[in-house]
Amino acid sequence: xxxxxxxxxxxxxxxxxxxxxxxxxxxxxxxxxxxxxxxxxxxxxxxxxxxxxxxxxxxxxxxxxxxxxxxxxxxxxxxxxxxxxxxxxxxxxxxxxxxxxxxxxxxxxxxxxxxxxxxxxxxxxxxxxxxxxxxxxxxxxxxxxxxxxxxxxxxxxxxxxxxxxxxxxxxxxxxxxxxxxxxxxxxxxxxxxxxxxxxxxxxxxxxxxxxxx
Numbered sequence: 001x002x003x004x005x006x007x008x009x010x011x012x013x014x015x016x017x018x019x020x021x022x023x024x025x026x027x028x029x030x031x032x033x034x035x036x037x038x039x040x041x042x043x044x045x046x047x048x049x050x051x052x053x054x055x056x057x058x059x060x061x062x063x064x065x066x067x068x069x070x071x072x073x074x075x076x077x078x079x080x081x082x083x084x085x086x087x088x089x090x091x092x093x094x095x096x097x098x099x100x101x102x103x104x105x106x107x108x109x110x111x112x113x114x115x116x117x118x119x120x121x122x123x124x125x126x127x128x129x130x131x132x133x134x135x136x137x138x139x140x141x142x143x144x145x146x147x148x149x150x151x152x153x154x155x156x157x158x159x160x161x162x163x164x165x166x167x168x169x170x171x172x173x174x175x176x177x178x179x180x181x182x183x184x185x186x187x188x189x190x191x192x193x194x195x196x197x198x199x200x201x202x203x204x205x206x207x208x209x210x211x212x213x
Contacts, residue, residue: 005105005121005122005161006027006030007151007154008021008034009132010044011146012043012094013143019172019173020169021169022035023045024167024196027166028165028191029189030166031168035168038172042092043090044059048086048108057075068090068097072097086121088110090115096112096117109129111133122161122162131153132154135149144169155197165193167200170186170187190203
């Protein structure tokens, strides 16, 4: 089993009715594993010894109307290896829940706040998630910028103790996709790069130049 040593933020933006996940990891193509989101339902981040089924199963439960806490409880209760897992969930109303299993590699933990949670494992220390949360509290910034700022704050506080490799950003909103034919407002991945957060920031800039803000 490979550990998705990761720090991530899962969030809801009530001003734009958007849901998002941002993640950085010393794990190749982390964007293919951790972030899951569906407009009108919510978002999930699954990491550590990640159970990738938590993504689609979590969204299905959220879509049924379950709260973040109810969804999380169903996911981890049904998983005999739950103590190896780390999960963050936000529901359609912006309610948040998170779980860090007792067997996640330290430092591992999470922080829950209004409309978002930050979580990570194999981190330099608790300051990583604490600084991410501070960055998310700047509600005057656009949602995407807050998510990126949270990643940068986590990295500045030490980030993944093994280093950097990949990052991803997924933001969904009703009808916000290309030519309004999907709900994916932004879906960007950096699979392998020496400074993936910086590269993700660059891609966000390119996305805005091409598709607008």
